[in-house]
Amino acid sequence: MFWWQDEVGPGVRMAFTDRGAGNLALHTGDDPAAVRRRRAALERSMGVSSGSLLFLEQVHGTDVVDADRTDRAAVPVADAAVSATGVPLAVMVADCVPVLFLGAGPAGPITAVAHAGRRGLLDGVLERTVERLRGRGADGLAAWVGPSICGRCYEVPAAMREESLRRIPAVAATTSWGTPALDLRAGARDRLAGLGVAVTEPAADDGPACTLEDERLSSHRRDPGSGRIVGLVWRSRPGGRAERTA
Ligand SMILES: [Zn+2]
Structure with a gap:
């Protein structure tokens, strides 16, 4: 079910699912009842209460939702x-x-997730997320950058590569077959480093952290029908102690 998981701070866990957890998205044409059953199974594996896991309606934008003030009757439209x-x-x-965040707040850990595709990364979704975290008093911020399509696989038209690297030069890449490509993870690392955020990139024991190359992961490029994996951050000890990490 989990491609990677770890306790990243006192009482705080993070994970990335693999396809063993199944498709967890409601917007990819899958049977909604089946998706809800998989989400419930995931919550049991995490040890969190049923229905507590917050999913977003992701639109490749830069809006950041405050999960502590969300009306759970509706799915927030945010990335x-x-x-x-x-x-x-x-x-x-x-x-x-997928980028997962942890910082030390005035009253305990502050956590965040962000969806950084090409558009969101270029438009500043990571900057907006870090700004919001710091606005809530988060200190000693660290980010875990999860599996995505890699720079050797993510072929794009030359004009798109040019447009992208004008915004973030670090995304420039070339496919393993010699055509224009983007390395979104390198772009994410670059943005986060510029913001003073410590970056960890979890890797599986074997194989690259590339969704297209690692068939345990979902890749829209390899198989548009394979749905979505998820990045997760949660507290394994509810109300965990407020401990500064930096
Ligand atoms: Zn790859």
Whole structure:
């Protein structure tokens, strides 16, 4: 079910699912009842209460939702979410870059997720998320950058490559077959480093952290019908102690 998971701070866990957890997105044409059953199974594996995991309606934008003030009757339209109260957060991907955040707040851990595809990355979704985290008092910010399509696989038209690297030069890449490409993870690392955020890139024991090359992961490029995996951040000890990490 989990491609990677770890306790990243006192009482705070993060994970990225694999296809063993199944498609977790409601917008890809899958049977909604089946998706809801998989989400419920995921919540049981995480040890969080049923229905507590917050999913977003992701639109390749830069809006950041405050998960602590969300009306759970509706799915927030946003590409990032922040919580200072331990709301379990999910971000769906299938080639885009999932980024998970942890910082030390005045009253305990502050967590966030962000969906950084090409558009969101260029438009500043990571900057907006970090700004919101710091606005909530988060200190000692760290980010975990999850599996995505890699720079050797993400072929794009030359004009798109040019437009993208004018905004973030670090995204420039070339496919393994010699054509223009983008390395979104390199772009994410570059933005986060520029913001003073420590970056960790979890890797599986074997194989690259590339959604297209690693068939345990969902890739829209490889298989548009394979749905979405998710990045997750949650508290394993509810109300965990407020401990500064920096
Ligand atoms: Zn690759």
